[in-house]
Structure formats: structure tokens, C-alpha cells
Amino acid sequence: MSFSSSTRLPLFYSIDGSRLILLVFVFHKALSFPRESLNIVVPPMHNSCFSKTFTDKIKVVFEFSVVGGGNRDIDTRVIAPNGIVLYKALRTSGDELSFYTQDGDFRFCFRNQFSKITSKRVAFNIRPFEEVEPVVSGFNESMGVGGHGSVEIHCDNIHFLLGLVLDFQAKYMVRESSGRFLAETLQARVTYCSLALFVAVLVAGLGQVAVFKTFFTKRQASTKPVMSEEVDL
Amino acid sequence: MTSFKALVTLHLLHLSTALYFHIGETERKCFIEEIPDETMVVGNYKVQAFDHSVKDYIPVSRDIGMHVDIADPDEKTILSRTYAAEGRFTFTSHSAGEHVICLNSNSSAWFNAGQLRVHLDISVGEHAVDYQQVQAKDKLTELQLRVRQLLDQVEQITKEQNYQRYREERFRQTSESTNQRVLWWSIAQTLVLLITGFWQMQHLKSFFEAKKLV
Numbered sequence: 001m002s003f004s005s006s007t008r009l010p011l012f013y014s015i016d017g018s019r020l021i022l023l024v025f026v027f028h029k030a031l032s033f034p035r036e037s038l039n040i041v042v043p044p045m046h047n048s049c050f051s052k053t054f055t056d057k058i059k060v061v062f063e064f065s066v067v068g069g070g071n072r073d074i075d076t077r078v079i080a081p082n083g084i085v086l087y088k089a090l091r092t093s094g095d096e097l098s099f100y101t102q103d104g105d106f107r108f109c110f111r112n113q114f115s116k117i118t119s120k121r122v123a124f125n126i127r128p129f130e131e132v133e134p135v136v137s138g139f140n141e142s143m144g145v146g147g148h149g150s151v152e153i154h155c156d157n158i159h160f161l162l163g164l165v166l167d168f169q170a171k172y173m174v175r176e177s178s179g180r181f182l183a184e185t186l187q188a189r190v191t192y193c194s195l196a197l198f199v200a201v202l203v204a205g206l207g208q209v210a211v212f213k214t215f216f217t218k219r220q221a222s223t224k225p226v227m228s229e230e231v232d233l
Numbered sequence: 234m235t236s237f238k239a240l241v242t243l244h245l246l247h248l249s250t251a252l253y254f255h256i257g258e259t260e261r262k263c264f265i266e267e268i269p270d271e272t273m274v275v276g277n278y279k280v281q282a283f284d285h286s287v288k289d290y291i292p293v294s295r296d297i298g299m300h301v302d303i304a305d306p307d308e309k310t311i312l313s314r315t316y317a318a319e320g321r322f323t324f325t326s327h328s329a330g331e332h333v334i335c336l337n338s339n340s341s342a343w344f345n346a347g348q349l350r351v352h353l354d355i356s357v358g359e360h361a362v363d364y365q366q367v368q369a370k371d372k373l374t375e376l377q378l379r380v381r382q383l384l385d386q387v388e389q390i391t392k393e394q395n396y397q398r399y400r401e402e403r404f405r406q407t408s409e410s411t412n413q414r415v416l417w418w419s420i421a422q423t424l425v426l427l428i429t430g431f432w433q434m435q436h437l438k439s440f441f442e443a444k445k446l447v
Contacts (some may be wrong), residue, residue, distance in 0.1 A: 018242065027434070033250055034360070036251065036252045036354075037264040038252065038264055038355070039264060039266065039267065040263070040264055041263060041265065042266070048254070049254060049255070050252045050253070050254050051253050051254070052250070052251075052252050053250050053254065054250075055250075069375075079348065093318065121265070123426075126252070148315075151376060152375070152376060152379060155376070155379040155382075155383060156379075157292060157377070157385050158381055159382065159386065160382065162339065162386040162387065163386075165390055166359075166386070166389065166390060166393070169390065169393050169394070169397065173393075173400075174265060175395065175419070176397070176400055176401070176404065177267065179404065180400070180403070180404050183404060183407045183408050183411065186411055187407055187410065187414070188420070189412040190414055190415055192420040193416060193417075194414070196420070197418075197422060198422070198425065201422065201425050201426060201429060202425070205429030205430070205432070205433060206429075208433060209433050209436055209437060212284055212437060213440060215438075216355065216440075216441075216444060217444075
């Protein structure tokens with residue numbers, strides 16, 4: 001699972017403040033929809049689909065991650081409006097992909113049909129590749145870019161960077177969730193495994209002696225009688 | 234006035250491009266929001282029903298409503314209400330953790346086999362605040378509003394970090410408990426093995442002696 005932000009961020013390290021401002025305004029223009037982010041449970045033998053309508057050609061990022069349930073895997077499909085399957089991953093635990101949209105409804109499907117008992121918890125989000133939240137919408141239109149004072153520009157930048165911080169936090173949250181799920185499964189497994197081992201060791205220990213004893217009692221009994229009894233052993 | 238109109242159209246536009254999904258009229262769909270405490274969550278939704286004559290989904294004319302159930306991390310219901318076919322629900326979390334939001338239509342069984350399309354948009358925390366409204370209500374200048382938004386954002390980050398710290402603590406507790414269990418179990422297992430082995434030897438020894446094999 002790779003994070004696009006890690007590829008996006010280095011942009012900002014190398015540039016000075018004024019360039020950053022420019023970038024922010026470019027992003028403002030490129031923005032076309034706010035991030036969609038949901039956390040769902042897909043029951044066993046179920047298929048859960050979500051659709052989103054797009055009108056323009058923009059680059060979109062779709063990211064999903066199975067937070068918990070079973071082997072943390074699910075079948076995922078992204079279907080374009082013309083019915084072409086853009087992306088198909090069988091029994092994966094998470095991925096991130098980007099694609100260009102077209103006019104129409106894109107479908108994002110999570111299929112848990114292969115699972116008979118376990119339901120899966122899936123976190124996914126759909127966001128524009130160049131993402132920034134609009135500062136209070138309508139500002140740019142009412143004032144025009146030239147009308148901004150430097151304080152406003154700084155506010156915009158702080159807002160943009162805080163948005164990135166929130167973004168990272170959301171990512172860590174998903175990671176932490178799946179980590180915790182793993183830890184809890186591990187704990188349960190350790191508990192049951194040790195209980196089973198405890199029983200196994202006792203049974204083996206007692207059983208060994210019991211088997212050994214019967215072996216010798218039969219041996220002793222079989223020394224006296226006739227040969228035909230030897231066949232039974 | 235014009236800006237208000239623009240806002241309303243923007244809002245509707247937003248909802249029509251929001252994610253949508255299909256459910257049967259008696260089906261129930263749940264979403265999980267993992268949020269810190271004192272965080273506002275706003276959900277906007279719109280229901281459409283499949284019309285066989287138009288062969289498309291159209292806004293529902295019948296009196297179909299949406300029943301919204303929201304449970305907090307202790308599985309206590311904090312909101313359970315039936316809303317209209319299009320609307321918004323709001324709640325503020327009191328404890329941090331997983332909040333489960335469940336939607337199902339209130340139609341009764343004799344309506345069955347109908348398919349519904351539900352557009353849903355859930356905004357959390359600072360995203361849920363309608364700043365246009367805040368500006369209008371508190372009579373803020375643009376700069377004040379921006380600073381206000383930044384403040385909200387920082388507050389949200391603080392809350393989330395606090396929550397993250399709590400979660401990390403819980404995670405570590407689980408891991409440490411696993412570690413303890415593994416450790417004690419391996420010691421216990423070694424002891425059990427030694428005792429069993431010792432008992433086996435003693436028992437067999439006395440057995441062989443009794444049987445006069447040695």
C-alpha cells in the first residue's frame with residue numbers, strides 16, 4: 001500500500017513560500033469535489049457497491065483498505081460508466097489507484113462472496129488527485145485572486161497545510177485500525193493455541209503411559225499362550 | 234441574497250455528485266465513523282426510487298422516509314428518528330470511538346421488491362461546519378472567518394491527536410498483554426512438560442518394578 005501524499009509532498013520541500021501560494025491557487029482551480037470517505041461492513045456472501053457521478057475529466061484517486069475480518073481480504077472492482085472494469089483485485093487487503101474520470105457514473109464494488117462466515121470491514125476514500133479543501137467557498141469568486149491581502153494568503157496556506165495534517169491523521173487512523181485488529185486476532189490466537197497445547201501435552205503425557213502399560217501387559221500375557229495370539233499384535 | 238442562492242445550489246449540486254448506493258426497501262445499511270469526542274457529524278442524504286415506467290431513478294413521491302439510527306461506542310442509541318426522503322441528520326459525539334450510523338427506509342413490507350438509490354454525504358468535524366452560515370450569524374469579516382476556520386481545524390487536529398494517543402495506549406495494552414500471555418504460557422508449558430515427563434518416569438518405573446520387568 002503506497003501513499004500518494006509521500007509522492008506529492010516533496011514538491012513543497014524544495015520551494016519557497018511564494019511558489020507555494022501559487023500552487024495553492026492552481027489547486028483551487030483544479031478542485032472539483034470534496035473527498036468521499038466511508039467505513040463500511042461487508043457481510044459474508046454479499047456484494048456492496050457505491051457509485052459516484054462525474055462530469056469532467058479529472059484525475060481521481062481511489063484508496064481502500066480492509067481494516068478487519070477474516071484474512072483481511074476482499075474482491076474489489078472499479079467499473080467505468082461504459083461497463084469496462086478499470087480495476088480488479090481479488091482477495092487483496094488494500095490498494096490505491098488513480099484514474100481519469102469521464103462523464104458518467106463510476107461504480108466501486110466490494111465483494112465478500114467467497115467468505116461464508118466472516119464479514120469484512122472496509123475503509124475507502126475517493127478524492128481528486130490534486131486535493132485541497134476550498135477555503136470558504138465563494139471567496140475567490142467574490143474577491144478575485146488579486147484582491148487577497150497577504151494575511152488571507154497566509155491563512156490559505158495554513159489552511160492547506162492543516163488539511164494535509166488531517167489527511168495524514170486519517171491515514172494513520174486506518175493503519176492503526178488494521179494494526180489493532182491484527183493485534184487482537186493475534187492475542188485471541190495465542191490464547192486458544194496455548195489452551196489447545198495445554199490439553200495436547202496432558203493428553204500426550206497421560207496417553208503415552210497408558211499405551212505403554214497396555215503394551216507391556218499384553219506382552220506379558222502373550223508370552224505364555226500359543227503362537228496364534230502373536231498375529232493380533 | 235444571490236450568494237445565498239448560490240450556496241443552496243452548490244449544496245444540492247454537491248449532494249447529487251455525492252456517493253450513492255442501492256438498497257432494497259427493507260434493507261439496512263450501516264456506516265462506521267471513528268471519531269474523537271465532542272465532534273460534530275453531519276449527514277446529508279437523498280432517496281430516489283426506481284420507476285418502472287421511466288426506467289430510471291426518480292425522486293420519491295410516495296411518503297417514503299429514512300430511518301436513521303446512530304449508536305455510540307457503547308452501543309447505546311444516541312439518535313433514532315425517521316426523516317423525510319431528503320434531509321440531513323446531525324449529532325455530536327460524547328465519547329470517542331466507533332459510531333455506527335444505520336439507514337433504512339421506513340416503508341412497510343407490502344411495498345417489497347422496490348429498489349432505492351440513496352445519495353449520502355457524511356461530513357465530520359471541521360468539514361461539517363457551514364461557514365457561510367457562521368459568517369451570516371456572527372457577522373464576521375472575511376479575515377475573521379478564515380481565522381475562525383483555521384482555529385476549528387487546529388482544534389480538530391488536537392482532538393484527533395488526543396484520540397489517537399488513547400487508541401495507541403489501548404493498542405499497546407493489547408500487545409503487552411499478548412506478550413505477557415506468550416511469556417507465561419511458555420514458562421507454564423515447560424513446567425507442564427517437565428512434570429509430565431517426571432511423572433511418566435516415576436510411574437513407569439514403579440510399574441515395571443511391580444511387573445518384575447526390571
